[in-house]
């Protein structure tokens with residue numbers, strides 16, 4: 001039997017979905033909210049999965065955002081282990097419709113939000129399905145990886161991105177022999193400037209992690225169903241009893257495409273988190289959106305900050321309250337004892353300024369486009385991160401020629417942007 005079309009259905013019970021439900025209540029919405037997630041766990045934090053949880057310093061329970069009674073108090077109907085497999089909207093201008101779960105139950109809704117996130121990109125090579133070849137996106141993946149790590153000696157990480165490097169650092173610290181393989185010529189190549197890539201390569205090497213850059217993987221070797229090695233494109237084989245494939249994320253687009261929403265590597269949303277269908281919003285890792293600081297083109301931002309800020313805006317949009325995403329993107333990554341904090345988006349930079357000596361393991365890199373500050377990476381340099389984040393939020397800048405002097409606090413260097421540029 002189809003339930004009546006009332007309240008909000010939120011598909012995806014994680015960072016963005018939970019925030020959307022929370023924000024609806026904070027904005028005074030009293031209508032029913034159904035928050036549906038296909039994992040068996042209540043919404044939990046993912047960042048510790050490659051950090052404290054993998055290192056054995058956090059248990060699954062401590063990752064949960066809320067206690068069970070909170071959902072009841074807020075009258076949020078949390079449905080776990082429930083996958084939505086189809087959605088039918090009532091019409092081209094209506095946000096109401098019916099969603100069908102895998103078990104055939106039909107859920108009617110007056111408003112729809114998609115917060116379906118993404119899945120870890122898989123590698124399709126001979127031996128990919130051997131036991132011991134893992135990805136890391138969900139708690140269940142992290143548990144498998146953690147259990148595997150306890151018994152492993154030789155660990156190979158494919159992909160020198162944030163998740164791969166965080167996991168590599170945890171495994172190295174646990175006394176495993178770890179090799180990171182990446183097809184690119186530098187680490188974190190899509191996210192940071194070469195000076196930061198070089199720093200991370202050397203910092204991880206100092207701590208005992210090995211690297212094979214500009215190296216492809218051609219196959220996984222195994223015995224009795226378990227991985228024993230990773231074959232590289234130079235013909236050599238790295239011994240491995242555990243492999244983590246950390247090669248990025250693919251947005252989950254199947255539901256959005258089914259209902260005809262515009263997608264372009266993510267669900268296309270505007271600054272108000274509205275999809276191409278009036279009445280349907282989307283937030284978090286499943287979206288692509290206009291650059292929040294006015295830069296060109298659409299961006300996909302996979303971060304806690306973005307999931308939260310976009311979900312807040314999406315909730316306001318569902319209730320007809322004008323709201324737009326202009327929050328400064330920020331992100332962090334903990335690798336061993338190195339805390340990287342990133343403010344802004346560095347895509348399109350044409351100049352970098354390095355403050356401090358990377359060898360000291362405390363420094364920052366400021367990114368400029370056309371002479372204007374657009375982002376910063378701060379390694380064990382929280383003050384620089386805070387100053388840049390605030391300056392970007394206020395639409396201000398820091399002259400590049402003054403920023404390089406690490407002896408001068410950045411705080412005193414923030415100025416208004418030249419008029420022609422800020423306009």
Ligand SMILES: Cc1cc2nc3c(=O)[nH]c(=O)nc-3n(C[C@H](O)[C@H](O)[C@H](O)COP(=O)(O)OP(=O)(O)OC[C@H]3O[C@@H](n4cnc5c(N)ncnc54)[C@H](O)[C@@H]3O)c2cc1C
Nearest residue numbers: 012014015016037038046047084116117284285302303304
């Ligand atoms: C290991 C790891 C480390 C990270 N570290 C950091 C970090 O240090 N800093 C940072 O800022 N960010 C970090 N992130 C990224 C951050 O966790 C994500 O940006 C954030 O979780 C995005 O939230 P989301 O709700 O958009 O998507 P997700 O967290 O992917 O959640 C989507 C949810 O929707 C569910 N779902 C999908 N389809 C359906 C369906 N059809 N029916 C029902 N449910 C469905 C999924 O099962 C999932 O639970 C990390 C991510 C990972 C995996």
